[in-house]
Amino acid sequence: MKRIFLIVLDSFGIGFSSDAYKFNDVGANTFAHIVEKCFLGQADINRKGALYIPNLIKLGITHAARAASKKKLLGYNNNLNVIGSYGFASEISSGKDTTSGHWEMVGVPVLDNWCYFTNKNNSFPKDILNYIICSSKLTGCLGNCHASGTDIISDLGEEHIRTKKPIIYTSSDSVLQIACHEVFFGLSNLYTLCKNIRIFLDKNKYKVARVIARPFIGHKKSDFQRTGNRRDFSMKPFSTTVMQKLIDEKKGQVIAIGKVSDIYSGVGISKHIKSTGLNELCHNTIEEIKKSKNNTMVFTNLVDFDSNWGHRRDVAGYAKGLEFFDKKLSQIIDLVQANDILILTADHGCDPTWTGTDHTRENVPILMYSPNLEKKFLGHRKTFADIGQTIAKYFLLSNMSYGESMF
Incomplete structure (x- = not known):
């Protein structure tokens, strides 16, 4: 064996x-x-x-x-x-x-470079932002920057709950991360959004390694915490x-x-x-x-x-x-x-x-x-x-x- x-x-x-x-x-x-x-x-x-x-x-x-x-x-x-x-x-x-x-x-x-979003602020191109907003009939997005996941949820979580705008951010890695509240935005809605973004990126030749769903819970800045329901939507090898x-x-x-x-x-x-x-x-x-x-x-x-x-x-x-x-x-x-x-x-x-x-x-x-x-x-x-x-x-x-x- x-x-x-x-x-x-x-x-x-x-x-x-x-x-x-x-x-x-x-x-x-x-x-x-x-x-x-x-x-x-x-x-x-x-x-x-x-x-x-x-x-x-x-x-x-x-x-x-x-x-x-x-x-x-x-x-x-x-x-x-x-x-x-x-x-x-x-x-x-x-x-x-x-x-x-x-x-x-x-x-x-x-061996080739991934697609990185190198700008520390206003990190994502307009076509990606427009797709995220229009495809899901959102009123806008929050973040759009390089950030620590825990920090940006703490800073923008309350506004996200109030507006239902997803929090989008990246890092030095080839990632597009989206943080949304499991209850007020909905876990299935977050997964659907990330899956659709993955399809858009692949279709438009953006060589982004991962779209990461980062769900969180809590009601105010002091008690927000990420859950174990993270999902990565990766490119295929x-x-x-x-x-x-x-x-x-x-x-x-x-x-x-x-x-x-x-x-x-x-x-x-x-x-x-x-x-x-x-x-x-x-x-x-x-x-x-x-x-x-x-x-x-x-x-x-x-x-x-x-x-x-x-x-x-x-x-x-x-x-x-x-x-x-x-x-x-x-x-x-x-x-x-x-x-x-x-x-x-x-x-x-x-x-x-x-x-x-x-x-x-x-x-x-x-x-x-x-x-x-x-x-x-x-x-x-x-x-x-x-x-x-x-x-x-x-x-x-x-x-x-x-x-x-x-x-």
């Missing part, structure tokens, strides 16, 4: 990449800076002391991080026994966003992913947990398990691993590391999340059978000690474990696509166009 369990710790970078200067990210290091803050007692909110992640260490995270950045990790040494193979990868895609990272790791790097090959060539199954299905616009996905929150994501991953059969890939994105702690520059929250996941990881490791492979990686960095709130251009870890897999240093992988090529080799699929197998 052959099974792959691919878990993406969203934003868990391990040191700035060689091209980080293009992104003003030289010096960023998500993992090392969290370790440092914990060691110095500067991340003791709802947790305490040095970062405690014995299972990630057992899989080789400190070895991979040291190789990727040559940076000393305070409080750790590399004399511990490692049970898996470990290495790190750099990204060849043009951006440092979720879509680029995820597409590249399954064999479809994004430009070419065939390794998941689609698994389905087409082996009649296999791809189980997508969390936002994975949205990232690939449902392409190459057999079953989607909606999950929100780190606890639920881990629980559903464990349950799907238990149920999975031959030629199955269980694919999970742990989004909280990015959305809840990375973007919000919450070091203590990120550390506590890593420690929580590490406890669950012991259960996952125990479920890995002789011919299975567990792969842990990330899609980009989001250093919670860095300036601003954007992603950071970083190398990502590749931790691989199987009872029958040779334990070795996987080296510096020149593209995330080596993950996809390795999966293709493992399942005896036709070769991907990018990447080299790590076997």
Whole structure:
């Protein structure tokens, strides 16, 4: 029986990449800076002391991080026994966003630029704004700028409730985000609006990676909060992913947990398990691993590391999340059978000690474990696509166009 369990710790970078200067990210290091803050007692909110992640260490995270950045990790040494193979990868895609990272790791790097809305204010072109307003018979839009999602909801939420105008905003990523109240605007109305915008953008050759529905609840500025009903309306991958090959060539199954299905616009996905929150994501991953059969890939994105702690520059929250996941990881490791492979990686960095709130251009870890897999240093992988090529080799699929197998 052959099974792959691919878990993406969203934003868990391990040191700035060689091209980080293009992104003003030289010096960023998500993992090392969290370790440092914990060691110095500067991340003791709802947790305490040095970062405690014995299972990630057992899989080789400190070895991979040291190789990727040559940076000393305070409080750790590399004399511990490692049970898996470990290495790190750099990204060849043009951006440092979720879509680029995820597409590249399954064999479809994004080598051309996405469409970005670079103006900090009045960010969106008039034809997009006019379509949003006219197609849904709205009286206008709010926002139209670069913003933090939580901040803009706090600032404009009351006006949105009063006027029913959607709040639209973007970031340094290729995204068009729309925040609306679940009750006063309606969740289904928000989804319909985002779906129609996706169709408009594709029809008019706007290469925007994602249209994101950001529903929220509450009645006034002091109690607005986003809900777990976020949905991403993504472009379809430009070419065939390794998941689609698994389905087409082996009649296999791809189980997508969390936002994975949205990232690939449902392409190459057999079953989607909606999950929100780190606890639920881990629980559903464990349950799907238990149920999975031959030629199955269980694919999970742990989004909280990015959305809840990375973007919000919450070091203590990120550390506590890593420690929580590490406890669950012991259960996952125990479920890995002789011919299975567990792969842990990330899609980009989001250093919670860095300036601003954007992603950071970083190398990502590749931790691989199987009872029958040779334990070795996987080296510096020149593209995330080596993950996809390795999966293709493992399942005896036709070769991907990018990447080299790590076997």
